[in-house]
Amino acid sequence: MNLLDQIMLLLTGLVAIYLVWQIAGDYRRNEPHPVHDLFYMAAFVVLLVDGLMMIFMTYGILENPAVVVVSYLIPLGLSLGLVSEFHKRFQKTYLIIGLIGIFAIAVTRVADTGLVTTFVLAGFHTVAAFIVIFVPAQAIKAGLAPKGFAMVSVGGILISIGGIALAFLKSGKPILSAEIIFMILAPLLFLMTVAFSLGFISKIRNSQ
16 A cells, blocks of 8 residues: 555545534434434444554455455445435335345355355445445435435445455456556545535535
């Protein structure tokens, strides 16, 4: 990891802190307090922690099974927040699916089951990514969110690229070389976080 990567990860953390602050303000202003804001905040707090760990421990920390499991909380928190906000009737069902995902990812990572580990990780990430990409577009079309909320979908596309690339790298069947993946990872995380920030802040300001 070079200095530019560290700077990009630090900027990512700062944007994540700003976004958590904005979402926390939205949570306090609304009665009853919206549960989906808690899921969103959890996702960005995990992103902040992951970024700081990568700065101080380099990309080698991504080999740790615990970090892989915790990192799944980013797409899970975002997707669970979107389901809770725009498809509340499915909130409990998707929460159960998410808990199953955490358990399955943890077991397969610890057991080091090879391709099974990769497909389990990629599978649950794909479900979460599908929600993060398509639910904002659906909400905009239904008039439930402003057009700027589409940036959340952009963030979903970026997080999908990074997540799937890392999953296949760990399987030994990378779709990109390790050198390229780690070269673009920090900028990708920064752009993803900026996209999410623009999308969520657009929605928060629209609701004020």
